[in-house]
Amino acid sequence: MDASAVVFGRGSLAELGDHARALGLARVALFTDPRLAAAPFVDVALRALRGAGVDVALYAEARVEPTDGSFLDAARFAREARADGYVSVGGGSVIDTCKAAALYAAYPADFLAYVNAPLGEGRPVPGPLPPHIACPTTCGTGSECTGIAVFDLVARHAKTAIASRRLRPSLAVIDPDVTAALPSAVVAASGFDVLSHALESYTARPYTRRPRPTPAAARPMSQGANPWSDLGSLEALRLAGAWLTRAVADAGDAEAREKLMWAATLAGVAFGNAGVHLPHAMSYAVAGLAPGVALPGYPEGRALVPHGLSVILNAPAVFRWTAAASPARHVEAARALGVAPDGCVEDVVGDALAEHLAALVKATGLPPSLGAVGLGAGDVDALAEGAIVQARLVDNAPRPVDRAAMRALFADALGA
Numbered sequence: 001m002d003a004s005a006v007v008f009g010r011g012s013l014a015e016l017g018d019h020a021r022a023l024g025l026a027r028v029a030l031f032t033d034p035r036l037a038a039a040p041f042v043d044v045a046l047r048a049l050r051g052a053g054v055d056v057a058l059y060a061e062a063r064v065e066p067t068d069g070s071f072l073d074a075a076r077f078a079r080e081a082r083a084d085g086y087v088s089v090g091g092g093s094v095i096d097t098c099k100a101a102a103l104y105a106a107y108p109a110d111f112l113a114y115v116n117a118p119l120g121e122g123r124p125v126p127g128p129l130p131p132h133i134a135c136p137t138t139c140g141t142g143s144e145c146t147g148i149a150v151f152d153l154v155a156r157h158a159k160t161a162i163a164s165r166r167l168r169p170s171l172a173v174i175d176p177d178v179t180a181a182l183p184s185a186v187v188a189a190s191g192f193d194v195l196s197h198a199l200e201s202y203t204a205r206p207y208t209r210r211p212r213p214t215p216a217a218a219r220p221m222s223q224g225a226n227p228w229s230d231l232g233s234l235e236a237l238r239l240a241g242a243w244l245t246r247a248v249a250d251a252g253d254a255e256a257r258e259k260l261m262w263a264a265t266l267a268g269v270a271f272g273n274a275g276v277h278l279p280h281a282m283s284y285a286v287a288g289l290a291p292g293v294a295l296p297g298y299p300e301g302r303a304l305v306p307h308g309l310s311v312i313l314n315a316p317a318v319f320r321w322t323a324a325a326s327p328a329r330h331v332e333a334a335r336a337l338g339v340a341p342d343g344c345v346e347d348v349v350g351d352a353l354a355e356h357l358a359a360l361v362k363a364t365g366l367p368p369s370l371g372a373v374g375l376g377a378g379d380v381d382a383l384a385e386g387a388i389v390q391a392r393l394v395d396n397a398p399r400p401v402d403r404a405a406m407r408a409l410f411a412d413a414l415g416a
């Protein structure tokens with residue numbers, strides 16, 4: 001079990017300077033993105049750090065949905081900043097950019113060296129990284145609790161990741177007040193990311209079915225469903241089921257947004273240990289290939305498929321198919337989410353989950369299908385190829401997945 005150090009509560013961002021001092025930091029590189037740089041909570045973070053006597057080098061160029069190129073730009077900044085630690089204030093894109101920048105600044109290498117195999121070499125991170133305090137500004141990715149940095153490998157049109165325990169932030173400072181400013185599309189997309197993290201962690205291949213690694217240090221972070229992750233997954237599902245639609249519908253509903261932020265934290269701890277599986281593996285292919293849409297609250301003039309949306313659009317097809325592998329666990333997860341009525345029989349739970357997830361997406365007003373983000377039946381083969389290479393995620397599924405199965409999953413997701 002890997003634990004995450006977390007400070008959670010309204011107003012906690014104002015304590016950031018004290019936490020940085022406690023970690024021994026006198027000069028930090030602070031990462032954010034151009035839109036957030038003008039938001040009030042970046043100012044809160046800067047004032048808290050400077051007020052505690054911590055010097056700040058500001059990098060406000062982190063790219064939303066980062067790429068290998070944007071990671072390298074950030075690493076160049078990190079190297080030149082000569083800071084003794086890092087702070088990230090933003091969504092998953094910003095936090096992931098900060099993880100990668102810290103890594104390549106500390107241990108320069110060819111970019112693909114640390115990237116997950118088979119797209120990269122999958123080399124282990126050589127040693128510890130400087131302290132990193134992650135301050136999420138969305139209620140979704142859970143990146144502040146994981147050792148995973150996701151990006152778009154542009155030349156391969158594929159999303160992939162760098163994954164190592166050494167990338168896990170030293171501390172997460174999670175202030176639910178930051179969610180008050182979030183547009184509803186952002187809360188919806190990140191809320192579905194939370195929901196899927198929990199559902200995937202809970203239904204992942206059990207850790208007892210993974211071969212014992214030699215040496216023990218090679219044991220993966222994504223080790224499959226396990227009793228520690230189950231705790232967070234079930235509670236996150238319960239919270240998402242109860243509060244997600246309210247948090248989306250009303251920016252003024254501070255209670256709903258705080259509950260969703262806590263669900264995101266629990267789900268982040270859960271999937272940081274269990275790992276996710278097929279909806280995420282498929283999402284990387286979707287994000288790489290879909291023309292995308294412009295959505296309010298995302299960078300203007302850029303069509304994209306927000307991460308949480310690219311995940312949840314695959315989820316109905318996936319859980320319809322995986323339910324047969326572990327019907328009892330799917331029933332427990334569905335009940336936590338508020339789906340299955342008592343007495344729901346195990347052989348219909350896959351369909352019940354699928355229908356419920358699809359209806360939830362519709363209810364939030366997000367594009368409700370892969371077709372609505374520009375994909376069609378003719379894309380099935382390319383999507384399947386893009387997803388099957390996500391070995392870390394595909395191997396974590398509760399059923400073995402070959403190319404034919406992956407094509408069938410996308411055909412179902414596309415309604416083809």
Ligand SMILES: [Fe+2]
Nearest residue numbers: 141193307311
């Ligand atoms: Fe995710």
